[in-house]
Amino acid sequence: MKEYFPNTGKIEYSGDRFKKGPCFRQYNAGQTVGGKTMEEHLKFSMAFWHTMGYGGSDPFGADTMVRPWQNGSSPMKIAEEKVYAAFEIMQKLGIRYFCFHDRDIAPEGNTLAETNKNLDSIVKIIKKMMSDTGIRLLWGTANLFTNPRFMHGAATSCNADVFAYAAAQVKKAMEVTTELGGAGYVFWGGREGYETLLNTDMQLELDNMAFFLQMAADYAKEIGFEGQLLIEPKPKEPTKHQYDFDVASALAFLKSYGLERDFKFNIESNHATLAGHTFQHDLRFARINEMLGSVDANQGDMLLGWDTDQFPTDIYSTTFCMLEILEMGGFKKGGLNFDAKVRRASYRPDDIFYAHIAGMDSFAKGLKAAWKIMEDGVLKDFISKKYESYSRGIGKKISGKETDFKSLEKYALGPGTIDNPSGRQEYLESILNEYIFTAE
Ligand code: XLS
Ligand code: NI
Ligand code: NI
Numbered sequence: 502m503k504e505y506f507p508n509t510g511k512i513e514y515s516g517d518r519f520k521k522g523p524c525f526r527q528y529n530a531g532q533t534v535g536g537k538t539m540e541e542h543l544k545f546s547m548a549f550w551h552t553m554g555y556g557g558s559d560p561f562g563a564d565t566m567v568r569p570w571q572n573g574s575s576p577m578k579i580a581e582e583k584v585y586a587a588f589e590i591m592q593k594l595g596i597r598y599f600c601f602h603d604r605d606i607a608p609e610g611n612t613l614a615e616t617n618k619n620l621d622s623i624v625k626i627i628k629k630m631m632s633d634t635g636i637r638l639l640w641g642t643a644n645l646f647t648n649p650r651f652m653h654g655a656a657t658s659c660n661a662d663v664f665a666y667a668a669a670q671v672k673k674a675m676e677v678t679t680e681l682g683g684a685g686y687v688f689w690g691g692r693e694g695y696e697t698l699l700n701t702d703m704q705l706e707l708d709n710m711a712f713f714l715q716m717a718a719d720y721a722k723e724i725g726f727e728g729q730l731l732i733e734p735k736p737k738e739p740t741k742h743q744y745d746f747d748v749a750s751a752l753a754f755l756k757s758y759g760l761e762r763d764f765k766f767n768i769e770s771n772h773a774t775l776a777g778h779t780f781q782h783d784l785r786f787a788r789i790n791e792m793l794g795s796v797d798a799n800q801g802d803m804l805l806g807w808d809t810d811q812f813p814t815d816i817y818s819t820t821f822c823m824l825e826i827l828e829m830g831g832f833k834k835g836g837l838n839f840d841a842k843v844r845r846a847s848y849r850p851d852d853i854f855y856a857h858i859a860g861m862d863s864f865a866k867g868l869k870a871a872w873k874i875m876e877d878g879v880l881k882d883f884i885s886k887k888y889e890s891y892s893r894g895i896g897k898k899i900s901g902k903e904t905d906f907k908s909l910e911k912y913a914l915g916p917g918t919i920d921n922p923s924g925r926q927e928y929l930e931s932i933l934n935e936y937i938f939t940a941e
Pocket of ligand 2: 733769797
């Protein structure tokens with residue numbers, strides 16, 4: 502097997518923070534944080550589409566990156582070499598999971614049957630590499646957005662033939678994910694949305710999307726898929742309005758069609774921010790509803806209004822994310838998938854390593870800070886004190902639902918004065934900073 506990165510060895514943890522070159526400065530896989538190793542907590546995953554497939558093109562320019570595994574003699578040979586290169590990258594980085602779309606790993610053929618055949622032969626190779634290395638599949642998914650047939654959407658297309666094609670594609674992708682023992686299967690509504698309501702039957706599209714998801718949940722049971730089905734919300738892009746806008750609206754959608762027990766959420770940082778939320782907001786909303794399944798770990802640029810899918814380096818954001826994950830008791834079937842790509846000008850193959858290291862170190866730091874914040878109970882104690890009025894007197898009656906408007910009016914008309922606690926945001930922000938500065 503060809504080595505694609507002969508100049509890069511296994512990336513190791515270095516205690517030396519100022520060491521140059523590729524090494525981990527925060528992520529120490531075997532270090533325990535609260536009884537679990539960092540590796541167990543963080544469950545990093547490599548995204549096949551970005552890391553193995555992104556060539557650097559943007560709406561104004563061509564690819565800037567020609568990857569060494571792309572010189573194969575045929576599309577299938579390239580697909581095979583891509584698998585070997587992917588496993589080399591993951592092994593060198595110590596990444597134990599990966600994710601893919603069906604079309605990331607094998608090229609489309611002339612017919613669906615031929616496409617499925619291509620997929621099967623690459624899956625065989627992946628399966629072998631997985632058993633040789635112990636690397637596992639975090640989740641699989643189907644690409645229902647690149648091919649022109651999906652111009653009007655997939656499950657929400659106006660064209661029933663496209664709906665049927667998408668169903669066949671998802672059926673196959675679920676089978677392949679099951680075959681590879683995937684811990685999850687993701688539905689990101691690539692083109693499930695609309696550009697204008699002038700030409701859109703919203704009711705029909707939503708009903709069809711729900712039926713599609715219902716069939717998928719039924720089929721997962723039928724084939725004995727043991728992973729978690731996940732919805733990945735995103736408010737816009739590629740369509741102007743996407744139906745799975747954010748966690749709150751997607752949860753309302755699932756509930757109104759009785760689907761909420763079959764799905765959880767895969768929450769992507771850059772999608773939450775595109776929806777006008779913080780990453781933590783969507784994580785929190787999912788967590789308190791017991792719907793937090795997995796995370797697409799990336800970040801956007803606050804000055805750009807699109808999904809820039811950058812590697813996550815914002816320590817506040819990784820700390821907040823890890824707080825939510827720890828509060829939930831850790832990932833069960835989820836993980837931190839780097840749905841992130843190097844910048845167009847970071848075109849050299851070794852930039853792939855630097856980018857993942859940056860993301861892994863940022864999450865390691867976030868984990869250490871979050872764990873200490875949780876252990877010390879600083880935020881929890883502050884919050885429970887802030888709301889303590891509900892544990893006595895009239896507040897206790899409100900939280901026990903033992904009162905009504907008339908009694909509350911009587912209370913409010915009484916002699917008492919209102920005395921509010923301070924929110925102390927700035928104090929808490931400085932405490933948070935201290936936890937981040939000192940986390941080890
Ligand atoms: C695109 C999405 C996509 C999903 C998988 O914005 O993030 O990459 O994660 O289809
Ligand atoms: Ni994503
Ligand atoms: Ni995205």
